[in-house]
Amino acid sequence: MSANPPITPTLLPDADSAAIEAGRLLFARECQFVWGATDLATMPEASLTEVAFAGRSNVGKSSLVNALTGRKTLARTSNTPGRTQQLNFFNLGDRLLLVDLPGYGYARESKTKISAWNKTVRSYLKGRVPLRRVCLLIDGRHGIKENDLEIMGMLDNAAVPYQIVLTKADKVKTAELDAVLEKTGRALKKHAAAHPEVAITSAETGRGIPELRARLAQLAEI
Ligand code: GTP
Ligand code: MG
Numbered sequence: 059m060s061a062n063p064p065i066t067p068t069l070l071p072d073a074d075s076a077a078i079e080a081g082r083l084l085f086a087r088e089c090q091f092v093w094g095a096t097d098l099a100t101m102p103e104a105s106l107t108e109v110a111f112a113g114r115s116n117v118g119k120s121s122l123v124n125a126l127t128g129r130k131t132l133a134r135t136s137n138t139p140g141r142t143q144q145l146n147f148f149n150l151g152d153r154l155l156l157v158d159l160p161g162y163g164y165a166r167e168s169k170t171k172i173s174a175w176n177k178t179v180r181s182y183l184k185g186r187v188p189l190r191r192v193c194l195l196i197d198g199r200h201g202i203k204e205n206d207l208e209i210m211g212m213l214d215n216a217a218v219p220y221q222i223v224l225t226k227a228d229k230v231k232t233a234e235l236d237a238v239l240e241k242t243g244r245a246l247k248k249h250a251a252a253h254p255e256v257a258i259t260s261a262e263t264g265r266g267i268p269e270l271r272a273r274l275a276q277l278a279e280i
Contacts, residue, residue: 081271084278087151089127094144097178102147104188107279108155112183113195114205115139115161118225121261122195123148123158126271133158140167143175145182153278155188163205183209184216190277191219193270198224198258201238202245214251221253222246223270228260 093102111119120133120142132148134141139161148156159182160175183192192213196202202210202222213220222242227235239256246252257273259266 077272077275078268081268081273081275084151084153084275085126085128085271087153089129089132089148089150089156091132091146092149092155093147095147095178095182096144097174098181101145101182101186104186106149106152106155106188107277108147108157108186108189109191109193109274109277110157110159110183110186110189111193111195112159112179112209112220113161113225114163114197114203116141117161117195117197118261119161119195120158122193122223122225122259123156125259125261125264125267126274127156139163140172143167143171145178150278153280154274157182157189159183162209163203180209180212183218184212189218191221191274193223193257193274194220195223195225196242198227198230198235198238201241207245210249210252214249217251219251219253221255221257221273223257223259223266225259225261227258227265228262 095101111123113119116139120135123133124130124135127150133146142158142160144160146158150156159179162176162179194206194209196206224238242256246254257266257270259270
């Protein structure tokens with residue numbers, strides 16, 4: 059028998075119907091692309107509260123922004139890692155700015171370009187004053203990787219709260235997802251700025267989207 063009992067991470071609980079409705083109403087508001095930043099010099103002035111979507115290339119950041127806002131082509135997505143090449147700011151009903159970030163890790167781009175994106179993304183994540191929450195996307199098939207841990211450490215040090223979102227749940231068998239979830243919960247215990255709840259989502263089927271909308275609506279400006 060193992061000495062350590064298995065850790066069952068808390069899933070985003072079924073939000074009550076009022077919270078789900080608040081999330082639905084917020085994300086039904088108009089959402090528009092307002093700005094694309096390529097480096098710190100082109101970052102927009104701080105205005106609204108920001109929620110950023112970070113994660114490895116191809117994990118599904120832009121697809122999640124589209125699923126949350128119910129718009130298929132708001133953020134450009136692609137099969138090819140490295141699609142999003144700037145920090146894209148979307149104004150959601152003057153209540154929240156959603157920030158779709160370039161991914162880290164593999165991309166079919168030059169080393170210089172990748173290193174420049176990484177630098178900008180890191181500076182944004184560490185030092186952006188209106189940034190209230192980072193949704194850190196992890197592929198539900200693969201779990202947390204080395205470069206995710208590095209970003210998590212950086213966010214812990216900068217005291218930027220983040221929430222793990224497992225993506226592409228439609229592509230994983232339940233037993234595999236449970237194993238990834240268990241491992242993720244274990245890893246989170248070591249990270250001070252990580253929200254203890256893990257969201258499970260699919261941009262394809264809509265799984266977990268109303269619950270995540272409900273959570274993010276709690277951060278929006280009134
Ligand atoms: P970069 O901008 O390159 O870092 O990628 P990204 O993280 O924004 O990923 P993107 O949203 O462009 O999605 C990458 C690929 O994964 C696309 O082919 C999407 O259709 C696919 N994808 C994203 N989310 C899901 C999902 O929930 N389920 C399935 N089956 N495919 C998904
Ligand atoms: Mg993208």
